[in-house]
Amino acid sequence: MTQPLKIAIILSSTREGRFADKALAWFEPIARAQEGWEVEVLDLREAALPFFDEPVPPAAKAPADPAAQAWGARLKGFDGFIVLTAEYNHSITAALKNAFDHAFEGWAKKPIGAVGYGGVGAARAVEHLRLIAINFGMVPVAAAVAIAGADFRALAKGDKSFADLPYLDGSAKALIADMEWWGRATKAARG
Numbered sequence: 001m002t003q004p005l006k007i008a009i010i011l012s013s014t015r016e017g018r019f020a021d022k023a024l025a026w027f028e029p030i031a032r033a034q035e036g037w038e039v040e041v042l043d044l045r046e047a048a049l050p051f052f053d054e055p056v057p058p059a060a061k062a063p064a065d066p067a068a069q070a071w072g073a074r075l076k077g078f079d080g081f082i083v084l085t086a087e088y089n090h091s092i093t094a095a096l097k098n099a100f101d102h103a104f105e106g107w108a109k110k111p112i113g114a115v116g117y118g119g120v121g122a123a124r125a126v127e128h129l130r131l132i133a134i135n136f137g138m139v140p141v142a143a144a145v146a147i148a149g150a151d152f153r154a155l156a157k158g159d160k161s162f163a164d165l166p167y168l169d170g171s172a173k174a175l176i177a178d179m180e181w182w183g184r185a186t187k188a189a190r191g
């Protein structure tokens, strides 16, 4: 029997009133409906990582901080990551960069995808995310969801719901298809 693919959805915004929760409420059921996937949500709020100040990079030595150790151990259980990506000043959130910096092994040789949202669907943040992911030996997948412009603003204000924007379901399915392919390929290669 085929093994399940364990996929984490990461909420990369931690602020009160975050749009991330709306994006999660829409995307999580779509991801959970994917046959053969076991989906878990990783909320950076709950990870409660300190601002990175380890004496040695996690690529060389496991972090001393208990929250960072728990975070790194948690990542190791997943076969891929889909990040709900907010764009802060044309990049990913500081909380997400901090979460990358706090671990190494758990990210490596796995695919990463993005559901981006913001003025331009977090396109600039998603490109930064891909470049950062390469440093961990991850596979940034080609497909991404971009919740952008007037649609993003209408969703944020509550003037529209995701049901009004069925093209986003198509984008989500394309992202999931890429994650499935690379998730299976890298899982097999990791053995």
Ligand SMILES: Cc1cc2nc3c(=O)[nH]c(=O)nc-3n(C[C@H](O)[C@H](O)[C@H](O)COP(=O)(O)O)c2cc1C
Pocket: 013, 014, 015, 017, 018, 019, 020, 021, 086, 087, 088, 089, 090, 091, 117, 118, 119, 120, 121, 122, 156
């Ligand atoms: C510190 C900060 C910087 C931002 N910079 C950008 C930006 O560069 N581009 C953009 O499209 N939106 C930007 N925004 C607006 C965000 O897209 C919007 O606030 C979005 O809801 C953030 O995601 P969140 O609510 O899940 O935190 C910024 C918001 C914050 C709080």
